[in-house]
Amino acid sequence: AGHIIHQYLGAGVDTTIAAIGNIVALFGRHPEQFKLVREKPELVPAAFAEVLRYWAPVHIWGRKATRDVEIEGVVIPAGAQVGILFGAGNRDPRHYENPDSFDVLRNPVDHLSFGYGPHGCAGQGLAKLEAHAIIEALARRVESLTLGDEVREPSNITRSIERLEVVKVSAA
Template identity: 45%
Template structure:
């Protein structure tokens, strides 16, 4: 017997909701396994079990019609990894996926560890810094852009464009329009300035062009692939590092556990990603009528897969709002799940672990003041996080 469909009249994209989404996510989870959001005209999955199962089932929950909440963004991002299904998705992913496997990143890992040590040592010597631009952005920005092989010209705009590209996934409105304009600026940069002749030989960007030359991908896929790796390769790591500083500042006992037990750094990073998932949601479109724990979703339904809500689902996690580095958080879905699991997650982990390991050697306590959150329709993190550290 089907369960009665629950419809909620809530605004997930007001300033207040973007700054503190957790009460609304709880309402969605409590209402049912999947609920209809009347203001948006879409469905929402907020519980861990249904979201994880749906992400595994790409044949029923398709990405090929885009992952955003507006048609312009879905049209603009057509042909990306996130907006394609197998076999096209597998072909596009194969161009660079092998370069992002853990075993292929060993040499990169050594470089990342060295850069993290140098960066953290300098910041701890200063004693006071902004943990977003000075720490969270500084390491991933240099690492990722070097891997892609971008010229120095234009690098100072990359994060602004990435921020806009993510926010463009929201519902129609001023913020979405601003995001789409920034996404167009990124495209123009890739077309006119980060051109083939400006990319470092042997880099990831160079490999994308080579794949087109060899006929492995269509030439029309070059720009979407470049944009995808340029956008998705930064924000998850940047926001996770900023969130880590914030949470350890407010939970000093948890930081003591990390300092005293360096072997739990990887688990601590997972817990940061679980409790504050940088990516809040992506959408999928159903290819058939499907039953979700008794609720019937029609064919053609656009469904918000709410990663951040699922990672705080009381049905899966005990005391989910509590930050606990001893928790086994390995099954979080902050990086997605299934065929669309983040291709760069191994690199993100290398960067996040390196920063935490370097900090654990040098910092006894963090103090943060006047944190300023970014208001972005898809990504959750800080714009500024003034930080004072007490050195060991």
């Protein structure tokens, strides 16, 4: 059980921190979307799904092909290392209309940020509870966010914010 808990915590800490920072940054950048969530708290789950779709906390994850697979005319041979680009998949215009717009009404429950199938994130239930609580608290207690300087955490794996200056928070 110790190994399972270690993996659960190890995989979930950086991604949760990244997702929380992305929530604040996106609501600050898109005040009209934050206003929708404030007016309709039932949008909280959809808003979090859209945050994960729009800015996937994990850029890439590796897998090894166990058999030859053809994808759109390209054969990936058995044994090949494959990089799964979550953010690119979440912005696929063949799947999402206006993929480069942040829209909390979209409710993209099929985003790729938690992985899929047997490789799906084991901690996604906890991540949703944490993020929903944060979004709900922001929506109840904060009218608007004004952002200052942002410094991204340099990483090949996560999309995370090292520092985000919140210049002004108007209390509700």
